[in-house]
Amino acid sequence: MKQVPYEDAVFINCPFDDAYVPLLRAIVFTVMRCGFVCRSAMEEDNGLQNRLDKIQRIIAQCKYGVHDISRTDLNANDLPRFNMPFELGLFFGAHRFGNLKQRSKNALIFDVERFRYQAFISDLNGVDIKEHQNNPVIVIQKLRNWLCIASGQKHMVGYNMIIAAYKELCERFAAILKRLGMDNDNLTFNDFCLIVEEQLKQNI
């Protein structure tokens, strides 16, 4: 399989629950529209594979990372989910202790509100956390601007164009799924990525 170049790969470390889907899709669309590839633990599903090995391997293959630590709510078992902060820690570790290539890593960290994280993960004090207010438009703006600065690209498409194109796709998404015999409930991360890839190829 062709390997995605390290400099083009963005690790997506975000919640995968239904409520987060609008934000996750906005993130995937923006990353791809800016000329990068989305990588995620969800891209592979092999029961024989150790999950942590897989995550570490994918993180090592990505220069960039989008991390959302906003899911602090308790789950059905009255326990919080630690996956996102843990994977953010792995990213920090690779950046701090890795080789030259790993030390070039760059990350965008999202929370709902800018300084809320201080109440639950004070180790991040001094780190620039971006707030998204659970709003896909804000996600697109902040993600595009960060990718532009982090990658040093001078001619990246503006966020208003990305928002307009994403809205167009959203308006047509149900019809596309219908033609594919799919629905939102059984659409995987890979399925959505493929639709975005093809949509961008046809409409840029």
Next chain:
Amino acid sequence: MKTFEVLTMERKTSFTREAAREAIKAVYAEFPSTIKRKKQVAKKAERVMSSK
């Protein structure tokens, strides 16, 4: 300088790339992109202006 291109990755999906391409093509034919249309009009105007 890096110019924009859609980077693709081989992924295990529930449908083929060709099926996705055809579905998107059909839907966008039915409901055309206003963004693409605006770009086409602007390009045409540029061609007309430069030929005068």
